[in-house]
Amino acid sequence: MKGENLSRKVTPEIINKLQEIVGIDNVNTNDMDRMLYGHDLAPLPKEAGLAFKNMPDVIVRPSTTEQVSAIVKLAYETGVAIVPRGQSTWGLGGSMPTNGGILLDMASKMNNIVKVDTVNMSVRAQAGTSWKTIIDACEKEGFLVGSYPSSFPSATIGAWFSTSGIGPGGYKYGCARDNALNMQVVLSDGTIIETGYDALANNMSGYNLNQLFGGAEGTLGVICECTYRIYPRGIIKPVAYEFDHLRDMGAPINDICKHPSVKPLHIAWSDYNHFENQRKAGIHAPDVANLLLVTFQGDEQFVALEESIVDKFVEAAGGRKISDEIAEHEWEERCYEFRARRTGVGSIPAEVVVTNDNWAKFVDECYEGYKAMKMEPGGIIGMVADRSTSMFMPYYFKDDESLLGMTAFAYNFYMGDRAAEYGGRSLGLGVFFASNLDLIHDAGSVALMRSLKTHLDPHDVINPGHLVCGNTKFGITLNKNIMGIAAKLMCGVKKIMPTNKTFERNLKRFHYDDMEHEKDLSRVVEYGKGTE
Known part of the structure; x- marks a missing residue:
């Protein structure tokens, strides 16, 4: 360096x-x-x-x-x-x-939309603009954003590009990188570049720089503006199906993915734990067991045809269609990160991807993982990323107030290992899982990535210690050997610790709903009572 x-x-x-x-x-x-x-x-x-x-x-x-x-x-x-x-x-x-x-x-401050281009069907915004702001602006013009993060109410466009994330709409329109037309990026020496074109595809134009910076997690340059594809909206119709057992959704999910014409906007699922915990936290949640949400988008006649085909797939697997009200509720509540956290607990997903043909088997692995790691289950949720890939996000509750709470990350290591057994891998690297880079890619690919980082950031100033290596302040690199030992140690410690009860404890400590009820009562005044 x-x-x-x-x-x-x-x-x-x-x-x-x-x-x-x-x-x-x-x-x-x-x-x-x-x-x-x-x-x-x-x-x-x-x-x-x-x-x-x-x-x-x-x-x-x-x-x-x-x-x-x-x-x-x-x-x-x-x-x-x-x-x-x-x-x-x-x-x-x-x-x-x-x-x-x-x-x-x-x-x-860098949170403004630069332009919604309805002619060329794109939106350009500063990197700090929230996805909700972008979605609302495009909806007013009769367009929808192809895909966006589940944390869209506050997540920003530049940050999600940096992770090349998977989110709602991605099944039909692709992930973040698939929808990137152009980015304005500041390189490590202050040089400003444009990575593509605002109104044209980036094909046959040299190295695809959109693909390079998308997924780099902010380690190669600072993204300042982004241009993203948008699509004619049509109608959006979420449809909900209930299953007695989560794993039974595997067959209809695979049937949808193998159909040549059915292409929903979004396919997602939530298990019974997820809904039970919402209700415990005082949040409205439907009284269902396990829910498959299939959201269709486009011309009304085509949507009706797709829905009728999926209805048959679900019926053959023992599922049943439930009310439009529940479907609408779950579509509106698709930002799962912001639900049960209101009780003051940390809730972290173990984000992994597996092949769709292993979907049902991996459901069992998620539940076994909760037991093996003595986790306090939040719920098994997730979405279908594309015709061959599903993203599982089994989340759990953790204590954010103590060092021992960090041992909950053992579940992430555990599920990453289990995903690998099913042709999958962990998602995301950051600092805590940067060592996974060596586990999910061959040695030559990792060496090339690290060479790119060194060349584009020779002074190691752009988000150092992330993605290509996790560094402590002592200069120790958290490589796969060190983190492998740490992961095994963490998993071993977690297995002998008592089962997590953070959510249960915090329900007793925090009384948000009681406070709201008391505020409502205080607004009712009985005149004359004050002088009695």
């Missing part, structure tokens, strides 16, 4: 230069704010600071690509780490600093 003489320290001089670039009000060194920006969806216990310098030295809120370029150039010249951050709705440490430095808060 070049740049051995770089200071890598955020000095008062650097703070002054940052203030000159974005203004004094957009540079923040407050201790409390820095602590809040030191984790993502998975809060870390304070002991995590022993391994990582996960608190940024300074938080900067840029408004333009030019400001980002100036900040990155400053970091390049001094060797200070740059960590881009959207709304941090991921749970693998993707936007968590590993060596302090400058945290770029992209969502605070």
Whole structure:
């Protein structure tokens, strides 16, 4: 790695230069704010600071690509780490600093739609724009966004591109990278590039840079603007089917995937645990066992034909169609991350993909994993990614307030190993699972990726310690050997610990629904009572 003489320290001089670039009000060194920006969806216990310098030295809120370029150039010249951050709705440490430095808060000010192009059917937005903002703007013009994350109410377009995520709409229109037309990216030395074209496909035009930066998890450059495909909306009709046993959905799911003409917008499932826990948390949830949600989109006549075919697949497998009201409710509530967390617990999914032909078998593995790792089950949810791939997201509850709560990640390691037995793998790398890169790719591919990182970021300033290697603040690389030992140790410890009861305990500690009821009662006044 070049740049051995770089200071890598955020000095008062650097703070002054940052203030000159974005203004004094957009540079923040407050201790409390820095602590809040030191984790993502998975809060870390304070002991995590022993391994990582996960608190940024300074938080900067840029408004333009030019400001980002100036900040990155400053970091390049001094060797200070740059960590881009959207709304941090991921749970693998993707936007968590590993060596302090400058945290770029992209969502605070770089959150505007540049253009909705109804002629060429695309939308261009700044990287910190939420998917909900983009979806709503396109809906007003009669278009829909092809695919987006399940955390769309707050997740940002740049961050999801960075993970090349799988989400609602992806079965019909492809994942994030499939819908990327163009990106404006700031490279490690401050150079600004455009990766494609706003109104044209990127075919036969040299290296596909959209594919390069999509999935890089912010390690090769800072995405500042994105251009994304949109599609004529037609109607959207969710249809819900109930099954007594989750694994029985395997047959109709495979029937749908093998049909030459049926192409739903979205295929998703939720098990009985998921609904039971919603109700325990005081959240409205349908009184169903296990639910398969198939959402159709397009011309009304074509939608009716697709629905009739799927009805037959489900009936043959012992399922039954349930009310339109339940289907609409589940479609509206597809942002699963924001449900049971209201009770104050951490809920983390073990995101893995397996081949569709192993769908039913892997359901059994998810339930066995809960038992083997003594987890407190949240629910087995997921979606079909494409005709050959399904994404399982069995989630669990964890204690975010203690170091022992981190042992819950043993379930992620366990399920990743089980997925590999079924032709699958874990999803996402971040910091905590960066060592998986060596497990899911051959050695030559991993070496090429690391060479690309070194070449494009020779001073190692763009989101260092992520994806290609997980680094501690002591310079120790969390490689597959170290993490393999750690995973086995964590799984061993988790198996001998008592079964998790975090959700159950927090239901007793937090009484949100009682508070809401008491507020409603307080609005009722009986005159005369105050003087009796």
